[in-house]
Amino acid sequence: MNRVIPGFPLALGITLFYLSLIVLLPLGALIWQASDVGLARYFTIMSGARTSAAFQLTLVTAALATLFNAIYGLALAWVLVRYEFPGRRLLDALVDVPFALPTAVAGLALSALFVSNGWFGAPLAALGIKVAYTPIGIAAAMAFTSIPFVVRTVQPVLEDLAADVEEAAATLGASDWRIFARIIFPAIFPAFLTGASLGFARSLGEFGAIIFIAGNLPMKTEVVSLLTFIRIEEYDYPAAAAIAATLLALAFTLLFLVNMIQLWQQRRIGTGD
């Protein structure tokens, strides 16, 4: 502990007080409300047809969105780090659009694009593919809001990758694909996994972007966050508490997983900070 610089008790005091009031008190209240529901009732709520349909839909669409962003995000990070081309800076700035743009605006924009007479909706309808008001639309909304995660976690690791191992492999006659698969991808894999998990977690809780495009039909296109919201509006607080606590537990599990991945990464590279 640093004894020279003043202000530690005050700074720590403010931080702890504020976090207790703004973050811990509400989360504590949610857990208290959820534990009040009781185990038997919890299982009844969670196994209800509408609830389990919502969880199933949310997990599947979030997985689809994460798969898309894993591929697109990796390619985007690669192109940004490895290549110099006109518009690279603009592309780099565009990556943050989903974080800066309000989710409600994103949802509005996506619904305009994908309705049957929209820029994307019309040609897709001609092919017989319906996106708006279907699970594909939900996955599209989730994918949009979590685009930056894989890019921004992989980008710095890719930048720091030393060229010499690659070059050594190349002089030994390894093909590009082999070098990528055996040397580069393993090096960026922990960061890649971290970004994908964060994006997946984000998709599970997404609300604003989805409700504009989903159609919000119970059992068909109703995601978990919307169902929680509806239970609140119906004053069914036990159900809302049970669903929200489950979603919170999922988020915590993913957070724990991400921390494990990062520990593993630090140990592997041997740069414990």
Added chain:
Amino acid sequence: MSTSRSKASPASGRIRVGDGPLTRRLLIGAVLAVTALVLVAPLLAIFAEAFRHGVGAYAASFADPSTRYAIWLTVLTALIVVPINVAFGIAAAWAIAKFHFPGRNLLVALVELPFSISPIIAGVAYLFVYGAQGLLGPWLEAHDIKIMFAIPAIILASLFVTAPFVARELIPLMIAQGSEEEEAAVTLGAGGWRILRQVTLPNVRFALLYGAALCNARVMGEFGAVSVVSGNIRGQTNTLPLQIELLYQDNNAIAAFAIATILTAVALVTLVAKAIIERLDARRAALTGAPTPKVAAKAGH
């Protein structure tokens, strides 16, 4: 991010993986095409829809009193929330970056926690504290204090979702900069506030600005948490994102998109500010040789 490093095809002429002209063109082309579809098209669609019936219809959208009220409420919320979270961010960064104490890593995780939590959960959690059936509900009711479904709840929910923004920009930077300058100031007899104002904050001013800009954009655009706690009372607890949803459900798409252009403009200004701040930071680092962890939006809602 990625401003100066790792230019492709180094001067030595060595070829790295994926530097073949065909791979290169294919990858850049594919990424640009997908980006145009998934990132650029939505932005263009907002403006195209807003101006679909001309500038007159666009401008008329802002005459609605409930829209004007929503603008006012959104600005008010930002004016209250951003300064509080800037102050919190500075305090948290000071404690975490300048001192070592047991539980420090746990505190960092706690600061970042709101990022990992769905805004809907945040809203529901607040309801269980301040709502009629909540932890403090009966007491608040007995004392005639209204928090839920009113402006205080909107402010509290916004504080929750944006709590990490400033702290997350400052902590890594202040750790990287170390405490030598502060220690020197102490030996010269400076007090804590003076060190903060004259040594620490000038060193992190760009990161602070960027954190505040991000926090502001998020406060103005927050939807999920606010829609749970606001009660959606037209003209009373409607912020701009809620007003967008209301208008959209009323089939007033032009007005919904018109409002969306304001929030889109806020987002674009935030991103431009980020680009400028990054450049200034890089220049400062080049001049002083000081460490500057890249200012980058890493994660978060």
